[in-house]
Amino acid sequence: xxxxxxxxxxxxxxxxxxxxxxxxxxxxxxxxxxxxxxxxxxxxxxxxxxxxxxxxxxxxxxxxxxxxxxxxxxxxxxxxxxxxxxxxxxxxxxxxx
Numbered sequence: 001x002x003x004x005x006x007x008x009x010x011x012x013x014x015x016x017x018x019x020x021x022x023x024x025x026x027x028x029x030x031x032x033x034x035x036x037x038x039x040x041x042x043x044x045x046x047x048x049x050x051x052x053x054x055x056x057x058x059x060x061x062x063x064x065x066x067x068x069x070x071x072x073x074x075x076x077x078x079x080x081x082x083x084x085x086x087x088x089x090x091x092x093x094x095x096x097x
Contacts, residue, residue: 010061024058034062
């Protein structure tokens with residue numbers, strides 16, 4: 001007999017993990033990470049293969065969360081990219097060693 005899983009329990013947030021951004025429950029894998037790989041052309045199956053401890057259902061839950069909360073995740077991705085650009089600029093200028 002299979003176990004029934006409430007899909008509402010598959011995505012979680014914890015203030016101490018990745019600044020409270022959405023993660024796949026029970027893991028440290030962010031929805032943002034799944035979405036970035038998906039946007040780079042990986043299929044859900046390929047993502048699940050790359051992150052072997054995730055099930056295909058967990059990857060689809062992350063993608064579903066993204067499609068239902070696109071503005072939030074897109075803003076999170078943009079903020080992460082801006083921070084990476086800022087750090088790169090500091091490094092290039094010699095202010096960050």
